[in-house]
Amino acid sequence: MIDDSEFDDIPGTTVFTPERSRKGYHLNQFCMSLMKPENRERFKADERAYLDQWPMTEAQKQAVLARDYNAALHEGGNIYFLAKIFATDGQSFVQAAAKMTGMSVDAYNAMMLSGGRSPEGVRSIKEGR
Amino acid sequence: MARISAGVTTSHVPAIGVALDLGKSDSDYWRPVFAGYEWSKKWIAETKPDVIVLVYNDHASAFSLELIPTFAIGCAERFAIADEGFGPRPVPEVVGCPDLAWHIAQSTILDEFDMTIVNKMDVDHGLTVPLSLLFGRPEAWPVKVIPIAVNVVQYPPPTGNRCYLLGQAIRRAVESFDEDLDVQVWGTGGMSHQLQGPRAGLINPEFDHEFLDRLVNDPESLRSLAHIEYLRESGSEGIEMVMWLIMRGALGADVNELHRFYHVPASNCAVGHLVLEPAANDSGGPS
Numbered sequence: 001m002i003d004d005s006e007f008d009d010i011p012g013t014t015v016f017t018p019e020r021s022r023k024g025y026h027l028n029q030f031c032m033s034l035m036k037p038e039n040r041e042r043f044k045a046d047e048r049a050y051l052d053q054w055p056m057t058e059a060q061k062q063a064v065l066a067r068d069y070n071a072a073l074h075e076g077g078n079i080y081f082l083a084k085i086f087a088t089d090g091q092s093f094v095q096a097a098a099k100m101t102g103m104s105v106d107a108y109n110a111m112m113l114s115g116g117r118s119p120e121g122v123r124s125i126k127e128g129r
Numbered sequence: 130m131a132r133i134s135a136g137v138t139t140s141h142v143p144a145i146g147v148a149l150d151l152g153k154s155d156s157d158y159w160r161p162v163f164a165g166y167e168w169s170k171k172w173i174a175e176t177k178p179d180v181i182v183l184v185y186n187d188h189a190s191a192f193s194l195e196l197i198p199t200f201a202i203g204c205a206e207r208f209a210i211a212d213e214g215f216g217p218r219p220v221p222e223v224v225g226c227p228d229l230a231w232h233i234a235q236s237t238i239l240d241e242f243d244m245t246i247v248n249k250m251d252v253d254h255g256l257t258v259p260l261s262l263l264f265g266r267p268e269a270w271p272v273k274v275i276p277i278a279v280n281v282v283q284y285p286p287p288t289g290n291r292c293y294l295l296g297q298a299i300r301r302a303v304e305s306f307d308e309d310l311d312v313q314v315w316g317t318g319g320m321s322h323q324l325q326g327p328r329a330g331l332i333n334p335e336f337d338h339e340f341l342d343r344l345v346n347d348p349e350s351l352r353s354l355a356h357i358e359y360l361r362e363s364g365s366e367g368i369e370m371v372m373w374l375i376m377r378g379a380l381g382a383d384v385n386e387l388h389r390f391y392h393v394p395a396s397n398c399a400v401g402h403l404v405l406e407p408a409a410n411d412s413g414g415p416s
Contacts, residue, residue, distance in 0.1 A: 010328070010365075021283055025194055035212050078282060084189070087213060090215070093143065093144065100326055100327060101329050101330060115394075117331045118332075119362060
């Protein structure tokens with residue numbers, strides 16, 4: 001068997017492994033549907049009803065409704081698919097990324113302008129580096 | 130005969146496209162980013178390539194989870210601009226080069242690279258932002274484009290070594306095409322960035338500068354760089370840099386560096402950009 005466990009050794013990072021892809025299939029395919037303007041309108045008109053058309057788990061639906069992208073990643077979502085949700089909301093990658101880090105957009109932007117997040121200490125959980 | 134005259138690498142940050150499309154490229158935030166491409170815009174206006182083999186990754190635009198090709202080559206006459214969730218970018222449609230694209234598909238497949246042939250594919254910011262950076266905002270793109278989409282979304286992506294070898298196979302394919310065409314190969318994406326999770330915003334200039342140096346002068350050493358190292362050092366989306374190795378493999382062993390640019394930040398990303406040409410004395414054979 002192929003061992004993907006090394007991918008879980010990176011702090012604060014969810015790698016889109018085969019296991020996550022299988023878990024998140026319907027969540028991600030729902031996201032893809034938002035690439036059509038008419039589907040975006042239907043979703044915005046009644047989010048819950050739109051989500052109920054997809055064979056997603058309740059946890060996946062709650063993550064979408066709450067725009068809790070870390071939870072959505074945990075439920076098998078992939079960031080490029082989840083991007084269709086925040087694009088529908090008129091939000092940028094910076095706004096979504098800031099939310100996932102728990103920072104305000106201003107604080108996140110300030111971090112990026114000062115050179116971004118250092119890899120120091122967030123390379124490996126096991127090795128603490 | 131067709132020939133590969135140059136290679137270009139550049140990040141393809143979507144916010145760069147948005148800044149251009151909304152006329153914000155002269156703002157204090159964006160001016161330094163676009164300044165890094167001024168030299169390249171003049172260079173490409175003078176060199177006038179006929180075709181660009183543009184290596185990029187689709188960001189869940191043309192390919193959902195229904196179909197995930199590792200290497201896909203666009204053989205169509207034209208490619209529409211994808212709606213990524215906020216309407217298509219207001220840029221010209223992309224005109225393909227089916228004669229050369231089909232030849233590259235045939236040649237690389239017989240060379241044992243199992244390419245997926247695509248006859249209908251909307252292209253997203255991964256392909257259009259590099260064109261905008263080099264050509265600005267023309268009425269029509271002044272080159273034909275052969276899109277090569279590489280899966281770097283679903284694990285596992287291809288290895289850096291496989292990408293480098295594909296680049297060599299693309300060179301063999303181009304050089305066996307009878308028509309006299311000036312062809313460039315572009316590798317896009319990167320550099321260090323992470324768009325997801327609590328570690329989002331990661332930037333690693335030390336890694337990026339070393340990657341640029343090695344890509345130019347010691348690409349052989351990058352062939353064995355493992356996926357996990359890209360992820361740890363350059364962020365989860367830094368993995369896009371494996372695509373730069375396709376460009377580099379296509380240029381042959383030795384190159385001349387014509388231009389280099391590096392800047393932090395553009396949105397969540399470190400922007401890196403190189404313009405390279407094959408060294409005159411290079412035979413192009415596999416090393």
